[in-house]
Amino acid sequence: ITGGEMxxxxSSISNLSxxxxxxxxxTWLSELPE
Structure with a gap:
């Protein structure tokens, strides 16, 4: 595995997180009462 692949x-893991x-x-915000 190369540095570029790493x-x-x-970055895809970061984007997912x-x-x-x-x-x-x-979700949390939508559950707040108005």
């Missing part, structure tokens, strides 16, 4: 893998965080925050 970077790509790492970021999306999951956004999704969780979005």
């Amino acid at each position: 970077k790509e893998l790492f 970021f999306l999951q965080t956004l999704h969780l925050e979005g």
